[in-house]
Amino acid sequence: MLTIKEIADMANVSRTTVSRVLNDSGYVSIKARERVLKVIEETGYVPSQHAKSLRTKKSKVIGVVIPKLGTETSGRLVNGMNEVFSQYGYQILLTSSNLAPQKEIEYLSLLKSRQVDGIILTATNVSDQLIAGIRQLRMPFVAVGQNIPGVSNVVYDDLNAAKIMTRLLIERGRKNIAFIGVPESDQAVGVLRKQGFLDSMKEHCLNIRKEWIIESDFSISSGYSAMERIMERVVGGVIPDGVFCVTDRIAIGAIQHLKETGLKVPQQISITGIGASDLSKYVEPPLTTMDYENEKAGQEAAKILLAQIERNEDFQKTVILNGRLIRRDSL
Missing domain, CATH: 3.40.50.2300 (Response regulator)
Structure with missing residues (x-):
């Protein structure tokens, strides 16, 4: 596997220039950028995600806790999240609490230990223990479905x-x-x-x-x-x-x-x-x-979390979604 130094030598630029091109940060002249991109294209170079995360201090992984695998609601929520995250190069690490409140708290700590960039929780209830666990995270966080004080929420009316x-x-x-x-x-x-x-x-x-x-x-x-x-x-x-x-x-x-x-x-x-x-x-x-258009809820949660991650800000925002009435024959 090629290294950044080898890419730099082949493009006749510095390692800093290659790094700036790969991370799309800092000034690089048009000609130097073209040379680097040409070498990358010709060699098929793929940067190491681990190395990149060390440089940017971002894993590009989002932790998501859902109540149960295989349900329509969870599936639609995750699809909405993934639609947004994938556009920005993020992947989802999915966990299921299986409707056990204690598991939600345990998975929050587990996901933080996996060095995810942020967490989205679809909570089954709001307890003092859960609120305390969220506060201890000290990282980008969004709750879906339950209005949890002190954090960003996407809730339904x-x-x-x-x-x-x-x-x-x-x-x-x-x-x-x-x-x-x-x-x-x-x-x-x-x-x-x-x-x-x-x-x-x-x-x-x-x-x-x-x-x-x-x-x-x-x-x-x-x-x-x-x-x-x-x-x-x-x-x-x-x-x-x-x-x-x-x-x-x-x-x-x-x-x-x-x-x-x-x-x-x-x-x-x-x-x-x-x-x-x-x-x-x-x-x-x-x-x-x-x-309740769960895909939209997932999208909104992902957008809020990304804003927290990219701005490196601990802000709070609550989005309230209205449902769409479907009249059928049971009425």
Whole structure:
């Protein structure tokens, strides 16, 4: 493998000139640059990334922590990030917490030890321990999905999205509306979407039945079980005529249970979700949902992180993304 000194000798320039051409930094005359580029082209020289990182103090690697591998949301987020990072010569080192909050904290330290230039975290919850772990990083950092104090964030307008989805049910004439959520340790999905549901119900002076507010996890099977529990709590023959589910997968499970019990969606019970998963358009009936455009979220996170890296500044910026309503037949 050729060295910078050999390239310099062949181009009849100094090693400093070759370095400036390779790193696109500092002044180099047009003729000298042309000679260096000609030698590089003729020899097929590829600079060592390790050597380059030692000179620039940049690894050109970004650490990314996602909740789970193989999910549509994570895939779209990472695709959006990669679209931006690849334009600037950065690569992604991907890790998955598998929905374990403690793993998120562990991976932050691990990625820093791998000398990544920055980290993007799709957090599952916001805890004091996580905030402390982020502060200890002292490096470019962006959180996606959860609003974490003291750092840059790319978040969705979960409160308003939940209000919209609940309002759709109300406008459809539904008055006895059930809610299937997730644990409130998840601030965005567990707290804000629940609050949006409650706010819409109160704004329209509708009765909130606490026995029909059920907590599940993010799986289709948990949505099925949650809908089953709601129906078991029906008293006096009054059944829900609408159900707001905080995710599409929960909604799909709820629809399946209703179909198996002979109840018709949407004729008897309308269902809405959030997420615009691929499955949401294939379930019968197709699900009314909110598309959060995760690719855009990934792109925004990447742009903020790159700005921190390139400017070498510890600034904070929050981007709030609005969803896109998709009306389908479950309403």
